[in-house]
Amino acid sequence: MSKSLEEVNESVSTQNKTSIFRKILxxxxxxxxxxxxxxxxxxxxTDIAGGSQFGYSLIWVLLMSNIMALLLQSLSARLGIVxxxxxxxxxxxxxxxxINYxxxxxxxxxxxxxDLAEVLGMAIGINLLFGIPLIEGVVITVLDTFLLLFLINKGIRKMEAFILALVAIIGFSFVFEMFFAQPDVSQVVAGLVPSMPTDAALYIAIGIIGATVMPHNLYLHSSLVQTRKFDRSSKGIKQALKYNFLDSAIALNLAFFVNAAILILAAATFYKNGxxxxxxxQDAHQLLQPLLGTKWAPILFAVALIAAGQSSTITGTLAGQIIMEGYLNLRIQPWVRRIITRLIAIVPAVVVITVFGEGVTGKLLILSQVxxxxxxxxxxxxxxHFVSDKSKMKGFEIGKVTQIFSWIIALIIVSLNGKLVYDEIQGWLAISNHPTVLWFTVVPLAFGFLVLLLYIVFKPFIARQKDKVINHSPHNLNLNFSRIRAYRKKNIAIAVDFSDADEKAINSALELGGTEANYTLIHVVETIGALMYGNTVSDHETTIDQQLLAQYLEILEAKGFKIETKLGFGKPNSVIPTIINEGNFDILVMGTHGHTGLKDILFGTTVDKLRHKISIPLFIVRK
Structure with missing residues (x-):
């Protein structure tokens, strides 16, 4: 299986550092x-809209979003590290x-x-600072493709340094903006108390949550932590988790400061003045100088905006690469990927600005965040689900308390989004001249996504129950042995599937071979992961099957039989013949019940394919 961001995977060593500080660094x-x-x-x-419309009252949404982001990003880092x-x-x-598609x-x-938000933001910043028209600014943003390629070729540390420099520019700009604006500290503190001034504030609040807890960042973080090479022992993994959490806490609190500064700036200048x-x-930029009385306020604002757009467009590109390679196992040239992503954002931006004018960019930005x-x-x-799975996390799964908080965050976000979608569809139906069209398009689409959401919520729970009930419990391994006859066969292969059919198959094989024969137990893992990744897969069913195969081995060796085991991955009618033909077997013994794949082999047309693919007799034992 290919590694995530393979060109920089484990490219930064954290070992052999002379001090704790250097190791943390x-x-x-x-x-x-x-x-x-x-x-x-x-x-x-979203911050400017929230601050200008509702003053300081939505600062608590930023704080809540930041706490959510810290927990979720730590889960993402944990997944990648472990x-x-x-x-x-x-x-x-x-x-x-x-489902993956x-x-x-x-x-x-x-x-x-x-990317749409980044394109518009950079174009607006270029327009404000240099007077270049917005459409031309949007087109210029294509050039950052080459900057990303240059940075990635220089290594991940150089890219991190460049991004950190841009973050510092943003931070320092808003330190000065706060000095110019002189906000009311008591009202800032009051804004930390949860409240929702109007129904319209909900739309802005959801936009703030979407802009803060960004979904592509969860994909990105789980990959970027893999750029660090560290000791893969239990102690080393614990240390990596601790230092990455510290890294996240510092970085995300800095982001909270910037977001809060933007909202406070809007509240202290625009809301305060009605x-x-x-x-x-653009309006915010133009109003800063007359309201704050200094020419530096709008300049710093534009510089920070360009820095924000440029830095976030680089990380957005990396996230796009991770998502494409992770879901589709499809690797394309980075510059091709970047241009495709950028064009997807540029085309709608150019169309909307051309048709509706530059005055809709703010609404377009907020819509992108929603x-x-x-x-x-x-x-x-x-x-x-993944970081709660014991088999995936191998002892580093999150605890019950963390699980509860994580699910509460998920429930809050999904509930808010559900209310927003319901309200928006209701509004469209009320004002539409053709509501029937919406009933047959938008409503079924929304319902379909609800079903998908429920599926990904409950599917892992159901799968775990099946693992416990069907064929995956040690109490199913009690085998009653029949009378052993004289030696007949030398090397016997037995296909097992951990069902009650194994008892008949194994006894029949032992009758054929006696105590002097060599036996090989074969089991094929048929999960999606096994089909995709073969023997590199590390999922729950593979772990359980390995354990059960080992228990069969222990039981039969205790009876005095000479046993080996083979674990295959993929489709049984392809994998079993490969194992058989590569070995030196006299006969293959198979039972009649078990997993779907084996049942298909035994009762379907694929039994003929299997029989014709092996050069030894196939002995099918019926229950």
Whole structure:
């Protein structure tokens, strides 16, 4: 299986550092690349709209979003550190191809929405600073493709340093903006108390959540932590988890400061002066100088905006690469991938600006963030399942308390999004001249996504119950042995599936071979992961099957038989013949019941394919 971001995977060594400080410093970096996604132009739009319309009252939404982000990003980092899989790869190993194609499509929609915000933000910044028209600024943003290629070729540390420099520019710009604005500290503190001024504030609040807890960042973080090479012992993994959490806490709190500064700036200038409808970044820029009385305020604002757009577009590109390679196992040239992603964002931006004018960019930015928020559930829920799975996490799964908090966060986000979608569809139906069209298009689509959401919520729970009930419990391994006859066959292969049919198959094989024969127990893992990755798969069923095969071995060796085991991966009618033909067997013995794949082999037409693929007799034992 290919590694996530293979060109920089484990490229930064954290070992052999002379001091604790240097060791911690070696782990620092991934979260700063993540943090820029929390202060991109989409955040600016929602923060400016929130601050100008509702003053300081939505600061608590930013704080809540930051706490959510810290927990979720720590889960994402944990997945990458422990399993050496990113979120997209883990999804591909777990869900069927059909479900994965849908999840991939939704992730790409989120990337496109995010990229749209970055394109508009950079174009607006270029327009404000240099006076270049917005359409031309949008086209210029294609050039950052080459900057990304240059940075990735220089190594992940150089890229992290560049991003950190841009983050520092943003941070310092807003330190000065706060000095110019002089906000009311008591009202800032009051804004930390949860409240929802109007129904319209919900739309902005969901946009803030979508802009802060960004779905593509969850994919990105699970990959970026794998750029660190560290001791893979239990102690080394614990240390990596601790240092990465510290990295995330510092970086995301810095992002919270920037977001809060933008909202506070809007509240202290626009809301305070009765300018409640400032939603466009351009309007905010033009009003800063007369309201704050300094020419530096709008300049710093534009510089910070360009830095935010440029830094977040780099990380968005990496996320797009991770999602495509993880879900589809498809690698294309980075510059091709970058141009495709950028064009997906540029085309709608150019069309909308051309048709409706530059005055709609603020609404377009907020819409892009709401789209991000709507996609969050499809990234968060699988992530929580994966880091709660004992077989995947190998002792590093999250505890019950963390699971509860994680599910509460998922419930809050999904519930808010559900209310938003319901309200929006109701509004469309009320004002539409053709509501029937909406009933046959938008409503079924929304219902379909609800069904998908419920599926990814409950499917892992059902799968775990099946693992416990069907063929995956040690009490099913009690075998009653029949009378052993004289030696007849020398090397006997036995296909097992951990069902009650194994008893007949094994006894029949032992009758054929006696105590002097050599026996090989063969089992084929048929999960989606096994089909995709072969013997490199590391999923729950593979772990259980390995344990059960080992228990069969122990039971039969205790009886005095000479036993070996073979674990195959993929389709039984292909894998079993390969094992048989590569070995030196006299006969293959198979039972009649078990997993779907074996039942198909025994009772379906594939039994003929298996029989013709092996050069030894096939002995089918009926229950």
């Amino acid at each position: 070696a782990f620092f970096g991934p979260a700063y690349l993540i943090s820029v996604g929390y202060m991109d132009p989409g955040n600016w739009a 399993t050496q899989r990113d979120l997209a790869q883990a999804s591909r190993e777990t869900y069927s191809p059909f 849908i999840l991939y499509f939704l992730a790409e929609v989120a990337i496109a929405a995010c 300018l409640f409808e400032v939603a466009e970044i 789209i991000l928020s709507l996609q969050l559930g499809f990234a968060i829920i699988p992530l929580i």
